[in-house]
Each structure stands twice: as structure tokens, then as C-alpha cells.
Amino acid sequence: MMYMTMTVAILILLYKKLNSIKSYKMAKYDFTEELNMEIIKEIVVICDGDPSKSQLFSSA
DSSP states (O other), X not given: OHHHHHHHHHHHHHHHHHTTOSOHHHHHHXXXXXXXXXXXXXXXXHXXXXXXXXXXXXXX
């Protein structure tokens, strides 16, 4: 469990640096939201859907 926490913390720090985000809290929130959207897109594709037809995914 400790390795998972450390891995996620490193990913969030990289996300923060690559996107020029100042606070860790905002980086964590943005990272989580983006990850959730990517997972939902993959589920839609697996179910033979087209994510580009949804307004939910058009902004990304």
C-alpha cells in the first residue's frame, strides 16, 4: 500500500510540474478529474460508443 501511495504522489508532482500548477491540492484535484474522464472515455469505447458525440468530452 505504501508503494501505491508513493507512486501516486510522484505522478501528481509530475502533473503539477508539467502543467505549471502552483498548489499540490489543485494539482491533485485536476489530476483526479482528468483521470476520471479518461477512465469514463475508455468505458464508453469498450461499450462500442463514440466519446466524441458527447458534450461531456468535447472540451478535452
